[in-house]
Amino acid sequence: MVIINFSDHELTAYQRERITQLATEPITREVRRRVQFDESALETQVTAVLASLDLTAAEWETAVVYLPGLAAGAAVLLAKWHGLTGHFPTILRIVPEAMGVRTRYGVGEAIDLQGIRARARKDRLITE
Numbered sequence: 001m002v003i004i005n006f007s008d009h010e011l012t013a014y015q016r017e018r019i020t021q022l023a024t025e026p027i028t029r030e031v032r033r034r035v036q037f038d039e040s041a042l043e044t045q046v047t048a049v050l051a052s053l054d055l056t057a058a059e060w061e062t063a064v065v066y067l068p069g070l071a072a073g074a075a076v077l078l079a080k081w082h083g084l085t086g087h088f089p090t091i092l093r094i095v096p097e098a099m100g101v102r103t104r105y106g107v108g109e110a111i112d113l114q115g116i117r118a119r120a121r122k123d124r125l126i127t128e
Helices: 013-023 042-051 057-062 071-085 113-122
Strands: 002-005 029-032 064-066 090-099 102-112
Touching: 013 102, 042 071, 057 071, 090 113, 102 113
Parallel strands: 002 029, 002 064, 064 090
Antiparallel strands: 090 102
């Protein structure tokens, strides 16, 4: 499985182990594209960063994405991803875990956005 990391933070060994457990398959590659968005040019920046990924067709279909922290940037990234591939990716939800006086960040879940979209279409509120 390929992880595409758009966040400011590298994945730790602990997080990588948890991702492997959730996916029940090993991480074969991590592509890191740290993004610092200029909010006046989100679409242009997202287009450029996605074009730089150099993924195979299979990797586009199965990649797991660690989203950037800026909500608007993440939303544009997901919209562009869907437009390019015809589906939403699975994304990682990173969660704080208290460890006494320290906090470490683990992986809470892998969220199947395409599955959520498919289920929502069954409950569609607006019909034609």
